[in-house]
Amino acid sequence: MQIIKLVARKNLVYRMDHNRSKIIASNIDSLFIVIAAKPNFNINFLNSCLIFAESAEIPAVIIINKLDLVETQELVKQVENLYSQQLHYSVLKISALDDCSNLISQLQNKRTLLLGQSGVGKSTLINKLIPNAMTRTGIISKSEASGCHTTTNATLYQLDSTTSIIDCPGLQEFGLYHLQLENLVYYFPELQPYINKCKYRNCKHTHETQCAIKDAFADSAIDVMRYNFFQALSAKLANKSKY
Ligand SMILES: Nc1nc2c(ncn2[C@@H]2O[C@H](COP(=O)(O)OP(=O)(O)O)[C@@H](O)[C@H]2O)c(=O)[nH]1
Ligand SMILES: [Mg+2]
Ligand SMILES: [Zn+2]
Incomplete structure (x- = not known):
């Protein structure tokens, strides 16, 4: 195959x-x-x-x-x-x-x-x-x-x-790895309400405080499996940009 x-x-x-x-x-x-x-x-x-x-x-x-x-x-x-x-x-x-x-x-x-x-x-x-x-x-x-x-x-x-x-x-x-990390949120329909709602303008939604996406997840507003997929893909894209 x-x-x-x-x-x-x-x-x-x-x-x-x-x-x-x-x-x-x-x-x-x-x-x-x-x-x-x-x-x-x-x-x-x-x-x-x-x-x-x-x-x-x-x-x-x-x-x-x-x-x-x-x-x-x-x-x-x-x-x-x-x-x-x-x-x-x-x-x-x-x-x-x-x-x-x-x-x-x-x-x-x-x-x-x-x-x-x-x-x-x-x-x-x-x-x-x-x-x-x-x-x-x-x-x-x-x-x-x-x-x-x-x-x-x-x-x-x-x-x-x-x-x-x-x-x-x-x-x-x-091949999702050519995507830009900062654009990723736009590809998840459930994250649209939280775009530009984080405290820090360049929030990566990982370790930051007052992150609208992390807060929504903590409030069970985002499906856990989709959230994990978003975090995993974010981590891969972040890693790529180091090289
Ligand atoms: N039970 C059932 N089997 C299906 C159905 N559609 C396809 N299959 C079977 O699934 C297997 C794979 O189908 P195939 O069309 O070759 O899948 P492809 O690899 O996506 O092209 C075949 O044995 C089909 O007969 C369905 O609606 N019901
Ligand atoms: Mg086929
Ligand atoms: Zn954030």
């Missing part, structure tokens, strides 16, 4: 390979982050996808697949509570083996990049959608327009003349 790392800047999505980068997609209108309870759910991967989307300013939709499995019920509760109700991300539920028609209105007239760990059902989802596309337009192309070359395995599927999906299999991590 190839390991792919994605980086986004100015709506160009790059694939990183031994310190070389290659554009795999541009003009992305929407990100579909596909998750599933099986083979396993990795919440940090989901958080990374969302930071990637926010930093690239691409709207993201969370797709919970494998709704037919009993294990999915717990995941649905967790994701709807935190990501939909608290953070206001769009969350859709499907069983790709069975039916994906509730995705169509979200896909229409857009170029959508599919993200998700291996095994969540991205290929199944495309296979379900493409037969419809075939009867409508008869077009499936592995297009140069997506910037896909022989060394990348991203594939652009044209559903109709204005609708396409890019599948990027083998995605393992995101």
Whole structure:
């Protein structure tokens, strides 16, 4: 299995390979982050996808697949509570083996990049959608327009003349380390109310007193797992800037 790392800047999505980068997609209108309870759910991967989307300013939709499995019920509760109700991300539920028609209105007239760990059902989802596309337009192309070359395995599927999906299999991590530490707060919707509310203008929200973000966390206003993710990513970005 190839390991792919994605980086986004100015709506160009790059694939990183031994310190070389290659554009795999541009003009992305929407990100579909596909998750599933099986083979396993990795919440940090989901958080990374969302930071990637926010930093690239691409709207993201969370797709919970494998709704037919009993294990999915717990995941649905967790994701709807935190990501939909608290953070206001769009969350859709499907069983790709069975039916994906509730995705169509979200896909229409857009170029959508599919993200998700291996095994969540991205290929199944495309296979379900493409037969419809075939009867409508008869077009499936592995297009140069997506910037896909022989060394990348991203594939652009044209559903109709204005609708396409890019599948990027083998995605393992995101290059979030080019992000600026001071911009990180803008990529967490739940931190927006606290921006510029800390006592110190250059507050790093780590050890400082009268930090609005730390105080909000102490008041249970911020989810503990999201807060830990923010702190861990902050620490990595702070470390990077020392070199
Ligand atoms: N139970 C169940 N299995 C699914 C569903 N969608 C996909 N799968 C299975 O999950 C496995 C991985 O699917 P695949 O589309 O190859 O995942 P990808 O690696 O993300 O492209 C396959 O065995 C699929 O049959 C679903 O909605 N329900
Ligand atoms: Mg696949
Ligand atoms: Zn602070």
